[in-house]
Amino acid sequence: MDTKEEGYLPPYTATVGHDELPRWGLHGNNDNGHGHHFHGYRRTMRRRARRIRAAVLLGVVLFIGYAHWRKAPTAATNITNGSLLSITKLEADLATCAALKSVPKSAPGAGRARNARYVDGKPATLIRNATVWTGEADASLSLSPEEIRAGKGLGWTTADVYIEHGLIQRVEASIDPSSLSPSSKLVTYDAHGRQLTAGIIDMHSHAGVDSLPELRGNDDTNELSSDITPYVRSKDGIQPLDHQIQVIKSGGVTTSLVLPGSGNNIGGEAFVIKHAVGKHQGRSELSIESLLAAPDALELRYIKMACGENAKRVYGKTGEHGPTSRLGEAWEFRHAFEQAAAYVQAQDDWCATAEAAATSSTGGDWSASLKTYLPRELEWDTLAGVLRGQVFVNTHCYTIPDLESFVGYTNEFHFNVRAFHHAHQTFLVPEVLNRTWGADKYGPPASALFADNMYYKAESQIASEYAGKILWDHGLTPVYVSDNPVLNAQHVLFEAAKAYKYGLPYHAALASVTTAPAERLGLGDRIGKIKPGFDADIAVWDSDPLSVGASPVQVWIDGNAQFDDPVELAKPASSPIVPDAKLASIPEEPIEVDGDVVFTGVTKILLESHEEAVQHASAPLTVAISKGEIVCVGVCEEHVAAAKSSKATLVELVDGHLTHAFTAFGSLLGLNEIDAESTTDNGGSGDVFSRAVDGLAFGGTKLTVAHRYGVTRAVSAPKFRGGFTHLGTSAGFLTGAANQLEEGAVFVSDAAVHYTLSLAAKHGSTPSISSAVGALRSKLLKATEAKKESDDDNDKYSESAFLRKVVAGDLPLVVTVHSADAIASLLNVKTEVEEASSSKIRLTILGGAESHLVADALAAAKVSVVLAPLNSYSTSWEQRRALTGAPLTNGTAVDVLVDAGVVVGIGLEEDWILRDLGLLAGIAYHNGGGRLSEKAALALVSSNIDSLLGLKKDSSFVVHEGSPLDINSRVKGVGNGLGKLTVFA
Numbered sequence: 007m008d009t010k011e012e013g014y015l016p017p018y019t020a021t022v023g024h025d026e027l028p029r030w031g032l033h034g035n036n037d038n039g040h041g042h043h044f045h046g047y048r049r050t051m052r053r054r055a056r057r058i059r060a061a062v063l064l065g066v067v068l069f070i071g072y073a074h075w076r077k078a079p080t081a082a083t084n085i086t087n088g089s090l091l092s093i094t095k096l097e098a099d100l101a102t103c104a105a106l107k108s109v110p111k112s113a114p115g116a117g118r119a120r121n122a123r124y125v126d127g128k129p130a131t132l133i134r135n136a137t138v139w140t141g142e143a144d145a146s147l148s149l150s151p152e153e154i155r156a157g158k159g160l161g162w163t164t165a166d167v168y169i170e171h172g173l174i175q176r177v178e179a180s181i182d183p184s185s186l187s188p189s190s191k192l193v194t195y196d197a198h199g200r201q202l203t204a205g206i207i208d209m210h211s212h213a214g215v216d217s218l219p220e221l222r223g224n225d226d227t228n229e230l231s232s233d234i235t236p237y238v239r240s241k242d243g244i245q246p247l248d249h250q251i252q253v254i255k256s257g258g259v260t261t262s263l264v265l266p267g268s269g270n271n272i273g274g275e276a277f278v279i280k281h282a283v284g285k286h287q288g289r290s291e292l293s294i295e296s297l298l299a300a301p302d303a304l305e306l307r308y309i310k311m312a313c314g315e316n317a318k319r320v321y322g323k324t325g326e327h328g329p330t331s332r333l334g335e336a337w338e339f340r341h342a343f344e345q346a347a348a349y350v351q352a353q354d355d356w357c358a359t360a361e362a363a364a365t366s367s368t369g370g371d372w373s374a375s376l377k378t379y380l381p382r383e384l385e386w387d388t389l390a391g392v393l394r395g396q397v398f399v400n401t402h403c404y405t406i407p408d409l410e411s412f413v414g415y416t417n418e419f420h421f422n423v424r425a426f427h428h429a430h431q432t433f434l435v436p437e438v439l440n441r442t443w444g445a446d447k448y449g450p451p452a453s454a455l456f457a458d459n460m461y462y463k464a465e466s467q468i469a470s471e472y473a474g475k476i477l478w479d480h481g482l483t484p485v486y487v488s489d490n491p492v493l494n495a496q497h498v499l500f501e502a503a504k505a506y507k508y509g510l511p512y513h514a515a516l517a518s519v520t521t522a523p524a525e526r527l528g529l530g531d532r533i534g535k536i537k538p539g540f541d542a543d544i545a546v547w548d549s550d551p552l553s554v555g556a557s558p559v560q561v562w563i564d565g566n567a568q569f570d571d572p573v574e575l576a577k578p579a580s581s582p583i584v585p586d587a588k589l590a591s592i593p594e595e596p597i598e599v600d601g602d603v604v605f606t607g608v609t610k611i612l613l614e615s616h617e618e619a620v621q622h623a624s625a626p627l628t629v630a631i632s633k634g635e636i637v638c639v640g641v642c643e644e645h646v647a648a649a650k651s652s653k654a655t656l657v658e659l660v661d662g663h664l665t666h667a668f669t670a671f672g673s674l675l676g677l678n679e680i681d682a683e684s685t686t687d688n689g690g691s692g693d694v695f696s697r698a699v700d701g702l703a704f705g706g707t708k709l710t711v712a713h714r715y716g717v718t719r720a721v722s723a724p725k726f727r728g729g730f731t732h733l734g735t736s737a738g739f740l741t742g743a744a745n746q747l748e749e750g751a752v753f754v755s756d757a758a759v760h761y762t763l764s765l766a767a768k769h770g771s772t773p774s775i776s777s778a779v780g781a782l783r784s785k786l787l788k789a790t791e792a793k794k795e796s797d798d799d800n801d802k803y804s805e806s807a808f809l810r811k812v813v814a815g816d817l818p819l820v821v822t823v824h825s826a827d828a829i830a831s832l833l834n835v836k837t838e839v840e841e842a843s844s845s846k847i848r849l850t851i852l853g854g855a856e857s858h859l860v861a862d863a864l865a866a867a868k869v870s871v872v873l874a875p876l877n878s879y880s881t882s883w884e885q886r887r888a889l890t891g892a893p894l895t896n897g898t899a900v901d902v903l904v905d906a907g908v909v910v911g912i913g914l915e916e917d918w919i920l921r922d923l924g925l926l927a928g929i930a931y932h933n934g935g936g937r938l939s940e941k942a943a944l945a946l947v948s949s950n951i952d953s954l955l956g957l958k959k960d961s962s963f964v965v966h967e968g969s970p971l972d973i974n975s976r977v978k979g980v981g982n983g984l985g986k987l988t989v990f991a
């Protein structure tokens with residue numbers, strides 16, 4: 007996993023020598039302070055002990071050999087050659103020489119009588135009446151490769167799918183059951199016309215090695231004993247019982263490449279698993295071995311490497327050891343490849359000698375010329391496999407220098423790269439990718455990407471949501487991945503859906519999580535398609551897989567249905583998405599218009615103040631704007647005429663939607679530019695209470711993008727300790743303002759008082775949740791006492807002054823907390839303080855992963871909840887009882903809270919989510935079983951946030967083409983009340 011993140015070590019971990027530490031993957035004993043001297047000494051002692059052991063062992067072996075030889079002198083000539091080497095072993099070594107030369111291409115698919123994972127007696131399955139995406143162009147059309155790439159011959163067709171022996175046997179318009187003669191029971195599944203695809207493939211996951219909820223004892227992501235560890239294997243740490251493996255599958259993901267983390271330049275071997283675990287899910291046993299995707303093609307091997315920020319940050323120690331820079335990393339790589347190359351040479355030389363001797367031998371002892379066995383060093387075996395073309399390379403590289411240097415190594419040492427991962431800048435350098443060694447033969451590396459997760463570290467700062475489209479246009483292959491648990495792999499398909507939203511063709515977006523990763527994994531003849539002879543890995547969806555909120559209703563792995571009693575969401579039947587040609591172009595830079603703008607073709611008004619205009623409308627409406635304010639909604643003849651005579655900017659829409667602008671709550675917008683770069687950060691406040699307004703920084707990438715995506719307002723609180731922790735007062739400001747001196751830029755200087763009761767609170771003077779709750783109660787109770795003469799009383803911005811407003815009910819209290827138990831404690835504190843003050847505290851829970859467990863109590867106490875993330879996936883211990891949704895759970899937190907009558911919002915636990923607020927509301931809307939109207943869903947990211955903070959209604963609005971709740975929407979106009987309109991013409 008990427009070790010990027012803005013996060014910090016959990017409080018229980020030893021302090022390290024950096025002020026910002028990766029949230030994922032690097033915790034544990036990363037004691038950069040003193041560890042290395044100690045390691046050096048220990049290493050010397052270990053080496054000495056090893057040498058002594060080796061000498062003793064050698065003595066014993068020689069003695070046994072000698073004794074054996076004395077006892078059986080007649081056989082001696084055939085046990086050893088002239089150099090006292092075992093002939094049996096030399097013969098085995100000679101056989102190994104052949105294996106060293108074999109280069110696997112891809113796992114054979116067609117022609118298999120049964121899937122190697124088929125367990126005798128498992129039923130055959132007939133899936134009837136599905137709308138199928140086969141993943142392959144119709145062969146009868148004899149299309150050219152260019153036509154196929156353009157998507158010709160690919161589409162949805164109505165078909166039945168017959169599965170037997172773990173393989174797809176038939177895919178036909180209609181299969182007559184009487185034509186089938188399965189050797190075991192036949193199960194029939196009626197898809198009711200719903201969409202069926204191959205199981206989703208996630209080519210970058212740490213499921214199993216970084217089990218959730220994260221616990222130090224379960225973290226086996228990075229082997230941090232050395233920067234170069236090609237010899238370790240992710241499979242040695244995969245926990246089959248990691249619940250996340252099941253959660254991921256509930257998103258239709260059937261196959262994942264489980265990679266070691268990216269802490270090391272060379273991290274170790276990776277393994278492809280399927281998400282069927284144990285006998286109940288169709289395996290013959292419960293084991294790691296039984297997770298492996300292709301037990302009959304274990305010659306396919308994979309390795310993880312990583313360039314860039316991580317290795318230098320993890321290992322570099324000035325004056326002691328590198329790498330401390332990318333320069334040092336390049337040396338680490340080249341030095342490792344040099345040793346592997348020498349090892350390969352030694353083996354090849356031995357094999358050449360042995361093979362020559364064996365073939366020319368005329369009856370004598372062919373092995374007499376061999377003085378040694380075939381050189382074998384486990385340490386370099388995997389890397390040698392890379393140089394032999396046997397091990398598929400997957401490398402984490404973000405930036406141009408990283409990519410270009412790595413492509414340089416491939417040409418210096420002659421190996422190919424299957425994919426660059428976290429490849430945010432590949433879209434800028436297609437020529438460099440095409441220079442990768444072997445690109446002509448094996449294809450250029452794919453780019454494994456997130457759709458819009460960026461800005462979390464310096465190397466992710468230059469990135470584009472249009473990267474997938476741009477790569478595609480250059481003939482390159484984008485693949486969308488989760489880096490689970492960085493993103494919840496359950497929703498890796500959502501990454502592909504967003505790639506479609508950002509211009510990647512629909513068929514290429516589907517390919518990016520099916521056929522493309524299958525091909526890159528060497529499994530392209532087995533998985534990723536619905537085709538006879540392929541593994542029966544299948545998902546049936548409740549809506550188009552690239553639509554917002556798409557969830558499987560059933561998933562099969564190797565022919566076995568995976569969910570006994572899958573929860574099916576109440577959703578209206580829908581037909582597949584018709585690819586929207588309007589998405590194919592990248593929007594031009596927006597223009598700022600202070601004059602008149604007219605939008606025609608507006609079909610929906612979801613802005614309260616203008617709803618009545620819609621009541622009588624029979625045709626699409628017009629929205630006219632002047633000086634950034636809406637001046638007409640309706641027919642607006644005069645405005646249209648003005649626009650037609652070029653007196654106003656005209657934007658013609660087809661399915662225009664007018665909505666409130668979005669409000670970002672809980673993020674660090676305005677307080678940070680690059681999550682992991684403290685220079686760009688307002689700083690973690692530790693225990694120091696401060697006001698966000700005193701640190702607000704305007705301009706910059708995050709705020710510019712926020713404004714463009716209709717997030718006109720942000721309410722941000724100072725960071726307490728690490729990502730998504732808060733202490734101090736939040737400020738509400740306009741994301742599009744130039745600085746805080748601009749009129750209206752800061753619409754509320756102190757929106758709420760924030761505290762944190764998540765795990766991060768366990769630190770310093772509050773080492774436990776109990777002490778943190780106690781400290782907060784004590785502060786609140788103190789604030790209820792009559793105002794006393796004290797030092798800070800003259801400072802109306804002091805913590806105690808703000809707390810007096812909180813207990814008087816004049817200022818909201820927002821507590822960042824996930825655990826249901828901590829929330830329960832907080833509710834008790836609230837009651838107690840209210841008794842003391844005789845007024846009500848306006849409390850909001852921020853985070854709230856487990857808030858659904860106390861939904862009724864929250865509703866009764868009139869406490870609102872801002873979910874961040876919208877759908878937690880139990881990343882941390884305090885979130886472990888989160889609901890991950892259908893088909894595993896009946897609804898998620900938002901459904902339970904809404905049903906209980908709690909006012910709910912959706913917040914941002916990381917800033918990059920700013921592009922997705924409308925889509926997150928869309929998930930709540932589409933998967934809410936009708937409990938939320940479109941307006942109510944949009945309120946989750948706009949008016950609900952405003953009302954729970956007691957903010958005035960503002961005049962911000964957004965004009966979208968399409969519904970912001972749907973995947974094909976684009977922002978066309980943003981008005982934030984500062985007199986101008988941002989227009990995408």
Ligand SMILES: *[C@@H]1O[C@H](CO)[C@@H](O)[C@H](O)[C@H]1NC(C)=O
Binds near residue numbers: 197200
């Ligand atoms: C397939 O399902 C659709 C939707 O439920 C239904 O209208 C249609 O009649 C079904 N077709 C068959 C052949 O069962």
Ligand SMILES: CC(=O)N[C@H]1CO[C@H](CO)[C@@H](O)[C@@H]1O
Binds near residue numbers: 080081083
């Ligand atoms: C005793 C015995 O097995 N001798 C064999 C040793 O190996 C040579 C050549 O490989 C054979 O010809 C002998 O019969």
